[in-house]
Amino acid sequence: GENVEQHPSTLSVQEGDSAVIKCTYSDSASNYFPWYKQELGKRPQLIIDIRSNVGEKKDQRIAVTLNKTAKHFSLHITETQPEDSAVYFCAASRGSGGGADGLTFGKGTHLIIQP
Amino acid sequence: GAVVSQHPSRVICKSGTSVKIECRSLDFQATTMFWYRQFPKKSLMLMATSNEGSKATYEQGVEKDKFLINHASLTLSTLTVTSAHPEDSSFYICSARGLGANVLTFGAGSRLTVL
Numbered sequence: 152g153e154n155v156e157q158h159p160s161t162l163s164v165q166e167g168d169s170a171v172i173k174c175t176y177s178d179s180a181s182n183y184f185p186w187y188k189q190e191l192g193k194r195p196q197l198i199i200d201i202r203s204n205v206g207e208k209k210d211q212r213i214a215v216t217l218n219k220t221a222k223h224f225s226l227h228i229t230e231t232q233p234e235d236s237a238v239y240f241c242a243a244s245r246g247s248g249g250g251a252d253g254l255t256f257g258k259g260t261h262l263i264i265q266p
Numbered sequence: 267g268a269v270v271s272q273h274p275s276r277v278i279c280k281s282g283t284s285v286k287i288e289c290r291s292l293d294f295q296a297t298t299m300f301w302y303r304q305f306p307k308k309s310l311m312l313m314a315t316s317n318e319g320s321k322a323t324y325e326q327g328v329e330k331d332k333f334l335i336n337h338a339s340l341t342l343s344t345l346t347v348t349s350a351h352p353e354d355s356s357f358y359i360c361s362a363r364g365l366g367a368n369v370l371t372f373g374a375g376s377r378l379t380v381l
Contacts, residue, residue: 189370195310195359240310256309261307
C-alpha cells in the first residue's frame with residue numbers, strides 16, 4: 152500500500168518568514184495530493200491540493216509543488232502569520248474514475264509561528 | 267460549500283457499553299464516507315471506507331466486529347464502537363465525498379472517552 156513520509160514533525164519560524172513542509176510517497180500510481188490544516192481539537196481543513204498532471208499550484212500565500220519522478224511534494228507558506236500556527240498534514244491517494252480512494256496521511260507537521 | 271456534521275462531539279461511556287457516532291452530509295450526497303482514528307498529536311489513521319448500500323471495507327488491523335459501520339443512506343454513515351474499552355478512547359473523524367468528487371469534507375470529530 153501507499154506510504155507517506157512527512158518532514159519535519161515540528162517547524163518553528165519567525166512571523167513573516169517562509170515555511171516549507173515536505174512529503175514523499177511510495178505508490179507511483181498516486182495522483183492526488185491534498186494538504187490539510189488542523190487546529191487543535193478541530194476538523195482538518197483542505198487548504199490546497201494538486202493533481203499529478205500539474206507541477207505547481209499557488210493560492211495567495213500558499214503553494215504546493217509536485218515532483219512525480221522523485222515522488223515528493225511540498226507545501227510552501229510565505230509571509231507567515233500567527234494564524235498559520237497549526238498541524239499540517241499531507242496526503243496521497245490514487246483516484247479512479249474521478250473519485251478518490253481513502254487517503255494515506257503523513258504524520259503531520261506542527262507549525263509554530265513565533266511573533 | 268459541502269458540510270459534514272458529526273455527532274456527538276464528545277462522549278463518555280463505561281467500559282463494556284456501545285457507542286454510536288453519526289456522520290451526516292448536509293448539502294450533498296455522500297457516496298463514500300471514510301472513518302479515521304486520531305491519537306493525540308498523531309496523524310489520521312484510516313479505519314474503513316464505506317460506500318452507500320454496501321459493506322464497509324476495513325483497513326488491515328481494524329476489527330470489523332468491534333467497529334461497526336453502516337452507510338444506509340447517501341447522507342448518513344454511523345460508526346458503532348461495540349463493547350468499548352479504555353484503549354478505544356480516541357478522536358474519531360469521518361469524511362465524505364460525493365460522486366465523482368476528489369475532495370473530501372471532514373466532520374468535526376468525536377472524542378470518545380471510555381472509563
